[in-house]
Each structure stands twice: as C-alpha cells, then as structure tokens.
Amino acid sequence: MIYPNVSDETSQLKAVILGTAKSNGPTPALEDAYDPKSRIHIANGTYPVEVDMVYEMQAVEAVLLKYDVKVYRPEILNDTNQIFTRDIGFVIDDFFFKANILPDREEEVKAIQYIIDQIPSNKVVQLPEACHVEGGDVMLYGDYLFVGTYRGDDYADYIIARTNMEAVKALQEFFPHKKVVSFDLRKSNTDPYENALHLDCCFQPVGKNKAILHKNGFLDPAEYEWLFNFFGKENVFEINKEEMYNMNSNIFSIAPNVVISEKNFTRLNTWLRDQGITVEEVPYAEIAKQEGLLRCSTLPLIREIK
Template sequence: MKVASMPQVKTDFDTLKEVIVCSPRAMEIQEIINDTQEEYAGSNIDKKEAVKQHNNMIEVFAREQVKVHTLAVDEALPEQVYTRDLGVVIDNILVVGKMKQNIRKKETEVFKGWLKEHGIKYYEITKGALEGGDVVISKNNIYVGQSGRTEASAIEELAVLFPGRSVEKVPIEDKYLHLDCVFNPFSEEYALLYPDAMSEEWADTLRSRYKCIEVTEEEQFNLGVNIFSIGQKTVISQDKCKRINKELRNAGFTVYEVSFSEIIKSGGCFRCVTFPISRQ
C-alpha cells in the first residue's frame, strides 16, 4: 500500500488519513516494566483475543476510510503493538524516538527499516530517551511528558526542531507511563484528564485551556484516558468505559466502542497502538 509522500500531522485531532499499526500476535508480558503489567502478569495475554480486538479497531479505520499500514511482526519484540512510542509526526517532520526500556529498543530499528523501504525521511532523537506516548500535539502547543520514559534532554532536542511551536514540558509521575495516559486532548476544546498524575499548577493550566473530562483513579488505571481521535468529532474508546463514553457523547462526539481488554494488560490502549502518519 502506497504511503503518503509527505508525512503531515498538525494536531492529534485533525482528520486521520493514514496510520501505522502492528499486530499483537507476539504480545506477551515477558519482563514487567509497568504497574499494569504487574497486575496482569499472572494471567498474561490471550494473543488470539488480542489479535481479534486489534482487528476490530482496524475495521473502524476501514469504515472511516483510513489507510492502514502494518509493520511486520518480530516475534522477539513483545511490546511491538504499541507503535505510538516509535516517535511522532509533527507538521511535516517524522521524528524517530529513543526507547527507554531495553526490551523495546530494537523496535525503532525495525521502524527505521520500514521508513527507508518506503522512502520516508526522518529525524532521529539522539540526546536522550523520548517515546511518542509522551508527545501530545494540540493547536500551537506541543505538550511533552517528562516521565519515566522521556528525558528532559530529548524534550529540548525536540523543541529545537519546531521553533514556531510552543513546546511545553509536563512532568508526570513515573508510574503513569506516558502523558497520553493522563492527558489527552481530542479536539480543540475538549481533553480527558487525570489531574493526580501531575502538579496542581499543571492540572489547573490544562483546565484553563480545555473543557476537561476528568477521570477517576480506576478509569485511569484501565487506560480510559487513552482514547483515539479519528477527527471530525469521532473517537475510539473502550466499550467498558461507560461513564467516559457517556460524557463524550454528551459533548457531541461519535464514539466507536471497542473491547481492548487484552491489549490494555501491557499498559496501553488505542492511542498507544496507533502511529498517525497523515492527518488533514
């Protein structure tokens, strides 16, 4: 399938045209690297069900006329389904990040091979760890979580690439993995927010900029914040997040409800498993 000749993403909620995913066929909790995996390590992941759930998400993209590009599965990479963390497209620059955890570092090598195969130019972060789940793009703002996975030096390197943008560092507690697990703007007006993951000052700042739907501790643990915007006031959310989905609909959004019970066991949901390469 032909890839867009020029990657282009201005916000996380413009209309999605093309996205990169990877099947969870090799998904497994092999090495516990977050609190969610610790909770589910005993039961681990039903790979067959995970693939079915992932395919159900892809069917939503097909319905919305989104081109889906699929990375080849490397059986040695159990976290490869989480393509978001490979990097980010901002404006027309594709940035390849740098994974913090050893178990995930080879994922970016596989991704760079795919990009070269398709003739897509990229910039690679060199000065520290940066994972795409910590990068949130909204209007003129780029929010970057300074987390257990993304370092200040990498955020500074990213800021140099986008002098016309306001790149803002948002410190969050390490246990929350990435910024998009606690803060997720899904339109110019609205965002999901779990304020306890950050300072009161930052929570108040985000409340002043967005109409925030705030989530509970349980909803955050179950990755309720990590919905995915297709654009045009349409999102994908977990079927079990009933209260959140009701709030989204009350705000005027179309909500595709998809079960992701197996995939969230490793610590990520819809935004985590999608790498938007083109939005318009």
C-alpha cells in the same frame, strides 16, 4: 512516497501505523516487565494471551478501514510484543521522529523501517542519544507541543520514566515557532494507580477544544491547573483513579467528531456522545492489562490539513 503531516490529535486521519499482536511471545518473566500494571497481571496469572489481543486489534483495524484510513502494520518479529507503535515513533508537522526507545525494544523500530523508508529522508529525524523520548509523551495541539517528562534526580531509577528534559529542550530547539510546554508526571515502578507511564495516560485532547484529564498524574498541581484552565472547566472531562488505571484517557481520534474507545468506558463514552462525538466502541480490555490502550497502539502518519 509517504509525506507525513500531523499537527494535532483529532484532525481527519488519513494514514496510521497500527501495531500487531501476532507472534507476541510468551508471558514475560516478572523481572522483565516494563510497567507496574503488567507486573500485577503476570503475578496474578491474568496476563493477556495472543489470541485475545489479535482479536482486539482486528476490531480496531476494522473501524479504521470503515473510515477509509490507510493502515500500515509492522513486519512480524517472532515472539516480540509489537502492539505499542506509539512508543517507537511520532510525527510532528511533516517530520517523522524515530523514538529513542528502551534498548530492549530497538527491534520494533526495525519492523517499521520499510514504512520509514517511504518517507523523504530529509523528513526523518533521530534526536541525539541523550534525548529519551517516546510518542506517548508527545501531544500536538496546533502551535502548542505538550510533552510529558520526569524531572526527578532519580530518573534513572524508573523504567517507566521514558522522556527526559534533554528531549524537551531538543524539541524546543527543533520547533522554535511552537510553544513547548512540559509536564512533570507521577511515576511508580510498582503501583499502576500512581503511575502515569506517558502523558497520554493522564491527558488527551478530544474533539475541537476539549480534553480528558486526570489530576493525580501530574506531580506539580500548578501544571495541572494550567492545562485545566487552558481548555476551560466546561470542556474538560476529569477521570478518577480507577478510570486512569483502565486507560480512559488513551482513546484515539479518527476525526474531531469520531473516536475509537473501549466499550467498557461507560461514563466517558456517554460524555463524548453528549458532546456530539461519534464513539466507535471496541473491546480492548486485554491489551489494557499492559498499561497501554488505543492511542498507544496507533502511530498517525497523516492527518488532513485544515
């Protein structure tokens, strides 16, 4: 059996589902792209190829195994992109939530069903169909639950709007003891520099009390200021628009003092080391072309109880 337990983003990782790039399928047609960054690379002929993405994910798996993390992988679906497991599920405390994913991606959930079947059935949750939510928008910080959303009346017009206020309300009801704070994110179907696909594209806690933040990802300046003040100026690493585009906020913590980061994130990795954090650098620039990085492709199941 698997007994899920995750209450924050940085405690010692014990078990995780890492996506797979095997049998990833051909380059999508432009009209089938799920995000603006993929669209640009499809149009430019620079969309990543399977062999490069498999290599990058092997580098991540090697780091996880180095730190004695139990690594689960999805079953392989032919010609299907299964890299971003964070989209299809997430754990809050001891509950595993199946995400209400884009209909085209429901097969991806079936590919991890063999793992979900090992979790006690009373700990597996599927929110009502009207509640749209993906794991990239759900951030845990002890008693707080930070949730990215899009509140605009034109929500349905954005394929990159993945979590709605119905889901935020459902999580508030499910966890009445938690402080659920939602953030209205900037969305663009066409410009990746103006699109926060998920909350983890513009924010992530790191270490014990620090955070990576990108101001432009938030539509409401007051909500950004609240989050900035919550962590405090001395504990915040602000990334610029180019760094956001390259997914600098989407690193992945193995422990409070260990992170996996992309090897080209020079400014961020230097800052992390200055904070006493060990940075395990991996190549991940090809996968980043799909507007997702290390947090997106990992689904933590168990972090050590403090």
